[in-house]
Amino acid sequence: MPSRLTTTLTAAAAAGALVLAGCAEETASEPASSLTGVEVTGDAGAEPTVEVDAPLELSRTESSVVSEGDGDEIAESDLVTVQAVIVNGTTGETLTSTWENDPVGLDLSAQDLFPAFKTQIPGKTVGSRLVIGSTPADAYGETGNEQLGVGAEDPVLFVVDLVAAPDVLESAQGEEVQPEEDLPEVQWQEDAPAEITIPDGVDAPEETVTQQLVRGEGPEVEEGQTIKVTYTGVLYKNGEVFDSSFNNPAASSVDFPIGVGQVIKGWDDGLVGQPVGSRVLLVVPPADGYGEQGRGEQITGSDTLVFVVDILAAY
Known part of the structure; x- marks a missing residue:
């Protein structure tokens, strides 16, 4: 899972992070407002x-x-x-x-x-x-x-x-795009991790590949925004799923700041500029992923990663 930093306004927010409150309606039994000053x-x-x-x-x-x-x-x-x-x-x-x-x-x-x-x-x-x-x-x-x-x-x-108040999509919406040859094949599944099949006999690319599968119709994602997405990630070497937002029982979508170095470089480079509503295939070599150190026991320093990402909102 790409590294995550909550940059929205939270109870643990650092300086500059804000959180908001809304208005409480007064009734005859409530004390007078303290905001008159x-x-x-x-x-x-x-x-x-x-x-x-x-x-x-x-x-x-x-x-x-x-x-x-x-x-x-x-x-x-x-x-x-x-x-x-x-x-x-x-x-x-x-x-x-x-x-x-x-x-x-x-x-x-x-x-x-x-x-x-x-x-x-x-x-x-x-x-x-x-x-x-x-x-x-x-x-x-x-x-x-x-x-x-x-x-x-x-x-x-x-x-x-x-x-x-940006709209939040349930899944990618837009025009389907025919992918280039020799890329992993994606079979999307509703409310479940996508099935990603690695092509036989095709070496992993040396540079990050970004391929739209659905071209969204919303505004383009901007550097510094937070994106709400669903995603599945597999290893290029064997197609094994190492992470998916759909495995979260609380909510299938997650939020990441984008374009500011808080996720792997392959995500920053590949998702900034994509229209909201897009479904994007990312094939990410180690240099743009988790580097020589890898991540945990499943991702080694030589592993190329494959992601399918639905961009549901940007805010």
Whole structure:
């Protein structure tokens, strides 16, 4: 399995990693909002200015909508891309912002996403700007985030723009592509690892081969995005399956950052630029795979790897 690094906003996020929370509706029995001392100014689509009457005291995680977008309503299991400003609720200091870079992708179904975001973003609409006040427990937890400047007892304020909610496909969708000769043959199986047959008498290639089997109709995968995929990997020397996302009982799809050196080079080189919805065959020599050290007992330093990857979403 390609090496994986969760770059979305999680409870164990490093500095610069963000996690979001959504808005909690108040009822007559709930206390008044603690966000009345927060002022957010700035045009939609541009980095906001945040002023806080600190210290911000929160007994619960809550949020309010600064401006409501006219996009689709976000569901609990959606992918979302966001821009966000993080403020220390105790000091009122702005700690970091994503606005200098591309929007950050979040998988709202991820178990390690900040609890505040998992409960608060669903129900909001794409294009909205939210102010989210999170208790310490619902953000960086009991350890805080020293590098970012969040103490264990600091509430955290997030000002979040919900940029998009990309669709997630169930499998590859698009036009079938006739592969080149002398490549491994793929028989796709729904909800099971693909059957990959290695051609007889054909030596493994010396350079990575990328072959579309289905040309997707979605946007092209960009360097630095996270992709949601299903995949199966086999050894070229004998066709033995060494890994498949379909062997995960919890979910058949997995998420990887792409184009940033967090997966094997064969994936970075072969999947960046592919349209979402594509099914891609990758034949990866050791130099673009796990190198001379191999991986575990099954993959040696001389093994060429074969992957079939369905790109379900990019965010």
